[in-house]
Structures are given as C-alpha cells and as structure tokens.
Amino acid sequence: MPELPEVETVRRGLQPVMEGARIMRVETRRPDLRFPFPERFAERLEGRRIVSLGRRAKYLTTHVEDGPVLICHLGMSGSFRVETDDTADAPGEFHHARSKSATHDHVVFHLAAATGDAARIVFNDPRRFGFMLFAEGNASEHPMLAGLGVEPTGNELDGKLLAELFRGRRTPLKAALLDQRLIAGLGNIYVSEALWRAGLSPTRAAGTIAEGGRKGMEACERLATAIRSVIADAIEAGGSSLRDYVHADGSLGYFQHAFSVYDREGEACRKPGCKGHVERIVQSGRSTFHCAACQR
C-alpha cells in the first residue's frame, strides 16, 4: 500500500496523538507479523513517554524516553487508526464508511495523553507484510535503515546526484527507481508517475541518462524534478487512497485522482498534444504504466 507519501500522511495523522503521550499498555494479538515481535516487545514500551514520531523512507520511527526506537513498516496492507472513547463508542461515524475487519487488528497501543485523555493506536494489516522492530540507540544504524538511499523530499536529490547514482547501471529506470538503496521511499505507483512526468521510458537503461552528455544531464534534471514534485504533490494531497487505505483519522487521500498513468491502462495520454495512450507492461513481475509515445 503505502509508499513514502502515504507513510508521511500516517505520521502526520498520528503525531498529535502520540507525541508527549505515555504508553500505558501494548497488546499483541499474534506472535508475529512479517517477523516475530522483538523479545519483551510490550514490556519495553509500557510506561514510557513518546518523545517524537519520525519517518525514514517508508519506515515510521517512534522515539520513547529511555527505551528502544520502535521501527514500523506498513508493508502492503498495513494501516494505523486512532480510537478515542468518543470514536469507539459512536456507531455510524466514519468507522461505518470503511468497515475494516478487526480480525486483522494485530497490535494495540493504549496511550494516555499529558491531559489524561486516553487513546488507542490500532495497527491493522491483513496481509501481514508489515513489521515492528526495535533499534537500540540510533535508528539510522539499524540494519533495516542503514542501507537506504537519499530521501526524495527536500533539496538533496538533484540531477547531478541522480547522474552519479545511475552511471554505469544497465538496469531499467523502473528497477533503478524502485531500488531503495539509491532513492528511498518510491514504490510502484510513484515510479510510474515520475517517469511519465519526466518523459522517460521505464525500460530504458538507467545509465543511459547519466552518460548522455548534455541531453543526459537534462534528462537527469527532469527526472529529479519529476520525482520531487510527484512526491510533494502526493503528500500535499494526503497520499493516495487505493482499496482500503485510509488516514489515521479515517479520512481519505486524494492523490489517486491525480494519477497520470497508474492504473489507467488504455486511457489517452494526458500530456498536452500527445496522441499516445497508457500501456501496462510487466517489469520484474510488477505492473508498469507508461505512454510509449512521449516517454523515451
């Protein structure tokens, strides 16, 4: 489900509830998600105050006082929702619009805010590709985060860096952009969208835009700009709501309406003046959507 914009949207939804609150109790309703929960998972969190909620790529990091850093990944189908006594006891509110099976509520964090208000943070994940791990000390040194590449937010990712990352790589642009060791946070949707915005073919060897002299440099600049803009636009729209994905407060993201190619097989290309249409191809076993007419 969630690529960087969705994870960032989740983070922003949870932050006001979690930061400063104390974790009173942690329930795990099964022994594992993708991986087994860490030893003494609940015990090491209970009683501690949450200092901050961060994000690296598609990972959420929860920092507590005098405890481990909780690293959460949502996998394909993971989501968090916030329950307060108001929301839980009020039938027919937004819960109704998106009945999500409690069958897959795997973890519940019972919180007490500084004001004394109680809240529950519930992690739901039907496919259980998500996971929760602990980092001792600096989370960025945890094996799961240590190898991650540059964030596609902010100014660091530019044409020059992209050229350095791609130089000599014969892998298709699609695969290069999905490689979290190069750029961290892009997923299947936003890779298709970024390549369309940049007018670059997903099948083109990544190295060819890094080695093509002036034209190559222009392509790198276009791609860096496309990546940053599509991620920024998606975050601003509150992410994409596909299938059952919703925000922590139950609301929906809107970016799926702004998709240019993803899941639009057969539609006319939206690029002004382009006569092409959106095609679906399969690369490394996953769908890629692109316009062969304007993406070269």
Add this chain to the structure above:
DNA sequence: CCGATTACCTGCACGC
C-alpha cells in the same frame, strides 16, 4: 556484480 523470479499472506474482482 547483475537482474529476474519466488516467497511471504489475505482479500477482492472477475469469468464461468
């Protein structure tokens, strides 16, 4: 080193 394939798991849409 590289890339492609498979595995992990459940739900849903679709055709019959």
Add this chain to the structure above:
DNA sequence: TGCGTGCAGGTAATCG
C-alpha cells in the same frame, strides 16, 4: 452461490 485465477501499494532470499 461458488470456485478458480490473477492481481494488489512491500521487502528479502534465491537462482542463474
């Protein structure tokens, strides 16, 4: 109504 098939936003292990 049910059943088989394919597909789904993730990462990681394995195989050439």
